[in-house]
Amino acid sequence: MTSNNLSPAAIGWLRFPPEASRGRRYPETPHPYRSDFQRDRDRIIHTRAFRRLENKTQVFGAGYSDHFRNRLTHTIEVAQISRTVAGALQLDEDLTEALALVHDIGHPPFAHAGEEELDRQMQRLGLRFNHNIQALRLVEVFEQRYALFPGLNLSFEVREGIVKHSQELEPGAIPALDEYLPGQKPPVEAQLIDLADEAAYNTADLDDAYTAGFFTLSELGAAIPVIGELLDDCETHFPAASERLQFQEMLRRLVNLLVGGLIEGTAAAVRQAGVRTVEDVRRFNRRLACFSPEAARTGVALKQFLHTRVYESPELVVERTRCQEAIGVLFQFFLDHPEHLPPGYVDGVSKVPLHRAVCDYIAGMTDGYFDRVFQHLIC
Ligand code: MG
Numbered sequence: 001m002t003s004n005n006l007s008p009a010a011i012g013w014l015r016f017p018p019e020a021s022r023g024r025r026y027p028e029t030p031h032p033y034r035s036d037f038q039r040d041r042d043r044i045i046h047t048r049a050f051r052r053l054e055n056k057t058q059v060f061g062a063g064y065s066d067h068f069r070n071r072l073t074h075t076i077e078v079a080q081i082s083r084t085v086a087g088a089l090q091l092d093e094d095l096t097e098a099l100a101l102v103h104d105i106g107h108p109p110f111a112h113a114g115e116e117e118l119d120r121q122m123q124r125l126g127l128r129f130n131h132n133i134q135a136l137r138l139v140e141v142f143e144q145r146y147a148l149f150p151g152l153n154l155s156f157e158v159r160e161g162i163v164k165h166s167q168e169l170e171p172g173a174i175p176a177l178d179e180y181l182p183g184q185k186p187p188v189e190a191q192l193i194d195l196a197d198e199a200a201y202n203t204a205d206l207d208d209a210y211t212a213g214f215f216t217l218s219e220l221g222a223a224i225p226v227i228g229e230l231l232d233d234c235e236t237h238f239p240a241a242s243e244r245l246q247f248q249e250m251l252r253r254l255v256n257l258l259v260g261g262l263i264e265g266t267a268a269a270v271r272q273a274g275v276r277t278v279e280d281v282r283r284f285n286r287r288l289a290c291f292s293p294e295a296a297r298t299g300v301a302l303k304q305f306l307h308t309r310v311y312e313s314p315e316l317v318v319e320r321t322r323c324q325e326a327i328g329v330l331f332q333f334f335l336d337h338p339e340h341l342p343p344g345y346v347d348g349v350s351k352v353p354l355h356r357a358v359c360d361y362i363a364g365m366t367d368g369y370f371d372r373v374f375q376h377l378i379c
Contacts, residue, residue: 009267012090016187016278022156026149036155037094043152044098046145049105049138050075055366057111059205059310060212061319062367068208071111075104077204081259082196086189088263095189098154099161103193106135108363109370110323117324118359121331125355132165133174134363142364161190166197184282188266191289199258202302207251209310217243219309224301226294230254254298261295268292326374327362333377334358340377 018036031039044050053072060068069077079100086096108114108131118129136159140151163169163177164186171182185191209215221228227250234241234249241249269288275281281288291299310316334341338354345357352360365373 009088009263010090011188011267011270013276014188014270014278014281015091016095016157016189017092018094018155020278024153024155026153028153035094037092037098037158040152040154040158041094041098041101043145043154044102044105044139047105047138047143047152049135049143049364050101052364052366053104053107055368056107056109057114057367058201059111059316060208061110061323064212065208067211069204071104071107074201074204075101077200078103078193078197081200081255082192084259085192085196085263085266089188089266091189091192095157095161095187096192098158099165099190099193100196102135102139102158102162103165103197104131104135105138106131106133106363108134108327109365109367110320110327113320113323114327114363117327118331118363121328122355122359125353127353127356127359129359129363132162132167133177134360135162135165137360138364142360157187157190161186161193164190166194181282185284185287186282187278188270188281188289191287192262192266195262195289195291196259198299199255199262202299202306203251203255203258205306205310206254206302207247209306210247214313215309217247220305223305223309224298226257226298226301227254230257257298258291258295261292261298262289265290265292265295326370326378329378330370330374331358331362334361 018038021036024036030036034042050072053075054070055062056071058069058071058074079097082096082100083093086093108118108129110117115129115131122129139154139159139162143152144150146153160180163180168185169177169180169182172178173182206220210217210220217231221231230250230253231246234246234253238246238249266289269290273280273284273288275284275288290296335354335358338357341357341361345361362370
């Protein structure tokens with residue numbers, strides 16, 4: 001018997017099994033030994049967009065350290081946490097894993113700075129850029145791997161989970177997305193991803209920022225009392241351990257607190273809401289995936305600390321500004337000189353506005369490729 005079967009948090013009656021899927025856009029014969037959600041997961045892993053995550057910034061750009069997270073290793077951590085949570089809740093681990101692996105593939109180079117700048121450029125021209133919608137475009141349009149259909153032909157629930165990753169889809173808000181059940185919540189498997197993402201990046205950013213010397217342990221412990229207690233506990237248990245090891249011991253406990261809190265909070269919310277079916281989940285007035293109160297408080301404090309001490313530190317602000325200016329310059333260059341876009345994008349210009357084609361091209365770039373193109377065309 002696995003530990004999952006013993007989990008008091010199990011809410012297996014809300015599991016979304018692959019047999020219940022609304023299916024694929026283009027029907028396919030079943031695979032002999034993989035479920036549809038397992039196939040979706042595997043298709044995502046084999047995309048170019050997934051491989052490019054390796055050279056996209058998470059928080060710290062290249063040059064800080066070879067040990068720090070990039071967007072690919074962050075994605076693997078989110079998948080690991082998501083799978084653990086889904087397993088403990090007895091939900092469909094494969095659907096959760098597929099959604100975790102795809103959750104960041106729409107990210108442009110240079111992390112949130114890149115996303116903000118592309119959105120600013122697009123708004124200037126009357127459109128928007130959003131990484132979730134971009135992820136859907138990647139799996140539906142840009143990834144060409146099958147002779148019989150465009151894109152990856154993913155199951156409905158994976159595409160729906162991409163659209164609703166970190167936002168609700170309001171009825172009528174985006175007519176092109178009307179097939180994704182506007183006004184309804186996604187299955188719990190999909191609801192978990194955004195919170196698993198938070199647990200993963202809050203702890204990972206803390207780890208990398210500590211290693212980079214952005215704060216000391218006493219500053220961290222003083223700013224967040226829960227962490228202060230965990231650090232005291234580690235010092236009591238391992239008085240001879242180096243500060244670095246005590247930090248690691250604290251970090252493991254912190255990950256457990258957040259991930260355990262996500263499992264407990266979600267199980268409690270489901271029981272309190274009294275939802276019995278996935279249909280109940282869809283029609284409930286709020287998402288049921290949530291942290292326990294203690295984990296939620298800790299998450300908020302962590303976020304606040306990371307904002308003031310790391311994300312808004314002069315070092316990272318300077319880097320962000322440099323990246324945003326460069327994106328703005330390259331964006332305008334392609335608007336003025338569309339002949340410099342690769343052939344596929346030039347053909348595409350007839351079907352989408354030029355600024356959408358420019359946005360797609362830049363959004364797909366890795367940090368390294370962006371720098372090379374910038375050097376070649378601008379410098
Ligand atoms: Mg993420």
